[in-house]
Amino acid sequence: MSLHPLSDKLWIHDGPSVPFLGLPYSTRMTVIRLSSGELWIHSPAQLTQALKDEIDRLGDVRYLVAPNKLHHLFMANWIKAYPQAQSFAAPGLQEKRTDILFNKTLTDEAEAAWRHDIQQTLFRGSKLMEEVVFYHAASKTLILTDLIENFNPEVFSTWQRWLAKLTGILAPNGKTPLDWRLSFIFGKPQARKAL
Numbered sequence: 253m254s255l256h257p258l259s260d261k262l263w264i265h266d267g268p269s270v271p272f273l274g275l276p277y278s279t280r281m282t283v284i285r286l287s288s289g290e291l292w293i294h295s296p297a298q299l300t301q302a303l304k305d306e307i308d309r310l311g312d313v314r315y316l317v318a319p320n321k322l323h324h325l326f327m328a329n330w331i332k333a334y335p336q337a338q339s340f341a342a343p344g345l346q347e348k349r350t351d352i353l354f355n356k357t358l359t360d361e362a363e364a365a366w367r368h369d370i371q372q373t374l375f376r377g378s379k380l381m382e383e384v385v386f387y388h389a390a391s392k393t394l395i396l397t398d399l400i401e402n403f404n405p406e407v408f409s410t411w412q413r414w415l416a417k418l419t420g421i422l423a424p425n426g427k428t429p430l431d432w433r434l435s436f437i438f439g440k441p442q443a444r445k446a447l
Contacts, residue, residue, distance in 0.1 A: 254303055255307075259391035261391065262388055262390075264281065269407065285310060286368075289311055290314035291314060292370065294317045295397055299326060315365065320382065321381055343374065359374060374446065375446040376445075377443030379435060379438070403426065408422075
């Protein structure tokens with residue numbers, strides 16, 4: 253099984269790495285079964301038939317969430333596989349991916365369909381990127397994508413490990429990557445408010 257339960261209503265799936273700025277970035281998807289029984293998919297990973305079969309055994313996929321402008325690589329395949337699901341984009345993503353028709357843009361306000369299970373806020377303050385951060389109350393789980401990165405050193409070559417450590421994304425002491433931290437320099441009040 254590729255879905256790993258963190259609670260009775262929350263699972264994660266570690267997908268394959270994708271190249272970005274010369275580093276292999278691991279991918280992780282989060283699945284939540286809402287109180288309604290419907291499934292909420294955060295940062296959809298590469299969709300294989302085996303993963304689809306596992307997901308389908310959990311319930312009905314209704315919500316597909318791309319939480320920032322980088323977590324969209326596999327959205328089109330999920331939208332095609334689950335046409336009944338609504339798709340949600342982080343601010344600015346619809347303009348970046350005009351080939352994908354998202355149903356709605358995410359905001360600070362949780363959607364009515366999931367607000368009893370999941371809270372959210374838009375982490376502002378960076379011209380580089382904004383990320384929608386989620387909190388699953390039942391499992392007390394904070395769901396982030398790139399706002400905090402904590403990569404296993406084993407996945408990097410020697411020079412990549414050095415670069416990952418320099419930028420602050422190497423486990424066990426991962427944090428917001430250096431380039432993103434620097435991008436908050438003129439937006440500190442917005443970032444503090446989001447924090």
